[in-house]
Amino acid sequence: MKMNKWLALFMVLVLVAVTAACGKKEETPQAGGDTTKVDTTPDTVKVWTYPVHGTYENDMKDLVADFNKQYPHIKVEYEVMSWAEGPKKFDVALNAGDPPDLYFGALNGSYVSTGLVLPLDSYMTPQIKEDFLPGTLETMQMNGKQYGIPIYQSLWGWGGNKRILTEAGVDYKKIQEKGWTWTEFLDIAKKLTKKLPNGTQQYAITTDNSTDFIDMLSKANGLVDAVDEKGNFIWNDNKMLDTLKFIDTLRKEGYMPKEVGALTPAKRTDMFYAGQSAIISKAIPYYDIMIANRNKDIDAGKVQGEKIEYIQLPVPHGDGISGYGKTAGGGEGYIMFRQKNDKGAQHAKNAFLVMEALTGAKAGNSANELALPFVRKSQAKAFEGKSLAKPENVVAATNMRNNASVNVSLTIDADKAAKLKQYREQVLKPTFQALLAGEKTPEAAADDLKSKGTQMLK
Template sequence: MKWNKVTAILLAAMLVVLTACSSSGSKDGASDVDVIKVWTYPVHGNYKDDIAKSVAEFHAKHPNIRIEYELLTWAEGPKKFDVALNAGSPPDIYYHGVSGQYVDTGLALNLDPYMTAEIVSDYLPGVLDKAKIQGKQYGLPMYQYQWAWSANQRILEEAGIDWRKIQKEGWTWSEFKTEAKKMVKDLPDGSKQYGIVTDATTTDFIEMLARSSGLVDVVDRDGKFIWNDERMLETLKFIRSLVDEGIMPKETAAIDPAKRVEYFYNGKTGIASKGLPYYDVMLETRAKDIDAGKIKGEKIEHVYLPIPYKDGGKWQATVGGEGYVGFRQKDDKGEQHAKNTFLVMDWLTKGVHGGNSASELCVPFARQSQIDAFKGKDSRGKPHNKIAAEINQSHGVPSSDLFVDAKVSASKKKFIEQAQKPMQQALFSGSRTPEQIFEEFKNKGEQLFR
């Protein structure tokens, strides 16, 4: 009986030691399998299959590291991530562009110690800069994104609009209004066809037009608030004139993103705001569904158009780099875990793994290894739209978020939520004049950016 007690005590002690060693191995990633958590989104139609294949290939190559990934929804994912980040327990890797708010938490992983010369040289010139905050690398871009407008080729050509010229040379605000008015008409069913339709819930319409007026962002690279410039008032007046002159629907204030797409799919507008080259693939899939009798509607030939710029100004496009951002947790898991996190980030963004997204979205590649992986393969997207995307990319201006500190970035977010969103609703509805909204912007800016 005494011997059994001694044995039990020894066994318990050994169990404690083994547990401690196991925990240490998991934390440092040295002896046990290190789990790297990835939160991402359905980036394109085949992304679920693509990432599953990439993860399986990684596991075969690195059996000591296991990737646990979760596909979030676009609607709820950002909220889930914010909750986790604020709690100090974000995933190791998150699909997003870099943000000063992430850096402000102290949890964003500075990637500079892990950036080898080979990885740096694999990225195309200027691409890595799109994932830096104040010169430090916090993200690895998977592709180079860009936003512009999408148009219905049939409607453009029926209105006699030379869209190929616009794709190559761009257009001014006045030129846009002249062309857009040509597309406005009454349709046989009693409805109206508009020149352009946007929604009142997302903020990009005002932001892109403000950028095209010369105001790159809410703040400049030095963190100075610039939406108090008279060019902002001109932008607001221009947008309001699109409603007043019938180029946009009078009910724009009640249109959400789904309704905006409905206008476009139903041939009720020549142009839909916030377009990207990926519409080529989306509309191709939609055309197959129409042929198969799954849905009814017009098979739309997509035209990718740049944002018009203020007369006397210059073409300035909305571009950036999107991919993966790395994080530590409040309960830090050690340096080896951080190295493994970076290893996974590099794997998911290089070669065919990252190139799949660029190819499917019809946007420029981020890395030479992606270009090499897709050499000789069929390229997605229509040739004229791919050329238009390359031209648009050459006019790109990066967000000021890449240069300002975290405090300014946080103030910018508050400005968008507290001033921009409510005031754009007022602008579209006509409940406030452009002048009144401009004053609101100036007052809020003075309050937040002191």
């Protein structure tokens, strides 16, 4: 009997030990470098992402494999969705209260208003924060709270054809380093606008009928948006009238096509490729890579046309603005969500570990592939000397990043952000298109923007 009691006690001790082992906490290295106790209970983190660049799915495989060497108990289920269908799928999931744990994109105030976006501040160690370059983390903050981690910072500028700029004597390297004013651009535009030997017209610049053009120029002229960071309406400033006058001058002087109001983005690009436009508007640094690939296709006989050397240019700014001028753009990376049926604090911690792995040093390959400046010091170090962009374009993109404009929709409340969106769609878009068509003078367009903005955004 005594033997049976000891045997029973032994079996209880074994059972306790086995149970503890199933949910034990081990000394495991945390993302960010700290070594703390981590719950190793098996868990699954769901990630929805996009083909950020041509080989991004290979990046995902490598990043997840590296992550699982440290955290084998956390399974990462990821899906690379199409840019066309992915946003719809995500909106349906979010509205149903069942979004993925991590979603790739830019921070959107409407996401935060659902209450399902998780703030990251409690997970952001000093070591993580210090790794980010100035102004980069802010691209995914809203009202001072961190809701996402960027893997790159998108930048909107202008792009030039090196051959045409050089033939006109344009010192594009100086522009890339110092920026340029509207007066300087207009002087250059005269040289870039001419009849070509084949009878076609070469324009200084070509854009399309989207409001991106006026956004870039007004930001460069010191107007962050229709409202400032506190939600105050600011397009009643003379800087907006000056912006409208500059655009009207481009149209009247023939520096851009008079039919610009009817041009699609595809037609704008075709004109740039055909040498009918010296400069193209809303040109991102990735054009450096994209056009280099097109040149390879021309060499291989897959595409017909002239090879182009791409030059990244900042948007020119008003003469009254000192310095480089502000650049439009924003951060894109991963945002963390909880579900209506919350999976708990430990699951959220695990999701953040995955997020940090997908945005760390090795994830800098996305910025490199897109010819964008790195957002983290560790990324810059990991890809030092491996840039795919031309050195002068790296200079331009870096200066543009250092002068990036804040996204005011992330600093104002959700109600004001919704009104701003409505104003831009109902007022800015038709007013801008009327200006491009010559149906409204700059003064009349400025009055419309001012009077309706005062009503809608007061």
